[in-house]
Amino acid sequence: MTAETSSKTFDQDQFKAECIAGITDWVAENLGGTVVSTKRLERWRPQWKVSYTVDGQEHAVLVRGNRPNAGEHDLRFEMDVMAALEANDIRVPHIYGWMDTPKAFVMTWIDTEDRAPGMLHTAIENPTTMSDERWQAMLSYMDHLAQVHAVPVSEFTHIKSLSEPPETAADIALRATERMYMAGVYTNNNDSVFEFLQHWLRRNVPEHRTKASFIAGDAGQFMSAGTEVLALLDFEIANIGDTHWDLACFRGRHPYENMGDIPALYRRYEEVTGEPVDLPVVAYHTVAFLQLAGIATKFFGDPKAIGGNWIEGMLEYASITRRACEAIAELQGFELDYDLTLPEPAFKSLEESALQKMLADIARLPTSSAFQDWERDLLHAIPEFLLNHSRYRDWFEGESIRDINELTGGRHTDLTAADKAIVALIAHNDSDDDEALVRIMHHRSLRLSMIIAGTNPDPDNPLFHILDPILAAAD
Template structure:
């Protein structure tokens, strides 16, 4: 659970968009400015304006409404400039708007997945032959990024690691500090943080500036048009970037992962450290758990509560699967029971869904925003059909582990955290199984009854350590 952090000033999207338009007119000499918010998990806009007699399109990135990563937006702007100056094809930075904090970039043509799990559940994520060709090329571009002297990024604000633990885990430690600042108290994060610090391996692949959330690029046909999204770029182990592919696939279809890793090794001249990549997969997914967990408690405009709930369940479960592979821990398979009958709640939530569907269109309520809002009563109905099973099973797990009955889920979380604080490595397997079952129950609720084994909400992490054995045998 989260203890609410100090209240922040409310942000009004319409006011911020008006301020951005006014800045573009005043500082860049633009006229006829229009701004349209895009369906992303952060404030992302497409802007059009007339500048120097020509109609231009811009891509705008704004500050998130709640903490999802520990780096300021200005930092992303600065390191992206370094990448551009180093010959990497990224969107050109047109301007930095200090208030409201916004990066103004050139508009680059090309396509990609939106990166939202709910969209992947609804419509799938496809790997076309053209996108696959571009994905292979991206690995060449990634090798070029990793070859840039890290001193250039240090000059732009990146922190230089001081020792092996810093090189391998500094990014996680920044996320963990962000979580503590937000008042996070969560058994999963307590356990994972302890495990990552105990199991931190020796770096074998050197250091480089990392994209941080690797695999994000636009493509047009088979061509890569630009690399993008460096908001958590930092100096670390190159295997950390490759681990993102394991973390994202197949929710975002990344294609044949071993073939991509082989292409990177050939382009970079860096042999793949499979165990290092396996460790970084656990770290990457644990870091990715913080933002949506905080998002569950955010009350600011423009959030997506259901996406946060879905990400917490799926990302956390897959992090534990990656850990279990490293430790050789067998995980449990469970199934949804028959749904509980909640007729009154179903009627009320159906009425709320109907009212949301009738909300009129306007600048701050586009169709996709109405859909985000409408997903709330739908998900609450789904959870309600299995809430007793979900909660009672967790309480039984904690009672069996600790020998003490708990009065509710919050008490069980506290009891579990107390157990973890005094646990040793001999308790890892039991704790992994309990945490995995807890998150798997939510994944099953998300997938719904009679879901296929390949449902995205149930997609398992792709194993990787067998490739280390094959490499040694070869």
């Protein structure tokens, strides 16, 4: 068992040394190059920019490692998808191949301006902006996305997860979310919010959408220079499904990554494809995309995973589940209440003392190339959250129990029992209680966001950004 795979024996310096040695050997053997530098990038997965020389000329590649809790197949899947896209003249980085140490695949490094990492914890501190040039590139990206959707499904059937394209409207709409839902079941990462979202998705399938296409899965991610699109990126959840899933991704990612005028992007897509965008279907797939992304955030919290980003998972969980409720509310035509106020904090002396001690000691931890400043900051953010959570936990649980008891008629006094009651109601709900359930789930997610931020809802904080509506703009 290596340092890369064992949490008991893991050593940061050893891990770094093994990775650099493996990368150096791979570059020499496969690219005929001599590595001159490796730089680990700030992401929740290990990635490196690797610079090397061949005959005195400098080149660079990106070594893309695996997400925590993901299997080797998941990373190979993304590599195979990108290779198929490259073979069909889609503008993706050239794929050089697979390496075993570290488990990663290698692609051309794209020289461009810094791209926002698309993480909420960074967007809160440094909100992303949209320059005029990036906006023109965004519009051009819609042309490239249309080309991606036009690649025949048959070009991907050699890839195991894409070998049997969906045929019915229900399978097209639900395949990705059913897989993620079952992953949540198997790992005990589902909760009452995801139970409701999946039941809602099953009951509201767009039956008229029967064309299956290749979809990026997490669309909107690309590198640009000025107004030019240089390369499309991030195909780890690519699938065969409804193209409107990809259109929904723009709403799901914004404003963590500023996507600009989303309705204008949809109009550009219509111009390029010659087909109208069905906005209610985009709204449906907004819920679907957020369901998948929301369950994925729960995997960030695995304490046995090496690396990862626990606090990003918590931030995204609170924001994503709330915005999924907002997507349903817009589609079904009812208003949600944001008029919530934090109570006075309840200070618990033991937790205050212990967590303040952790914060002080983490702040003093030495950093190195193996444990960088940004990694220490992410670790520091965990007890910061727990300190706030301890101050408002009783309020959060009490309000959540009260909401559930009002709907179910129960007299529960603890949140675990109340959650079991609402899950039982969801299992038998035929839409009569949808509005009440959405309001309960929305308030719960909003309260969690308030605890994380330590403030009442603040529209200037991306954590509280309300999902941009799309249906009213079409009226």
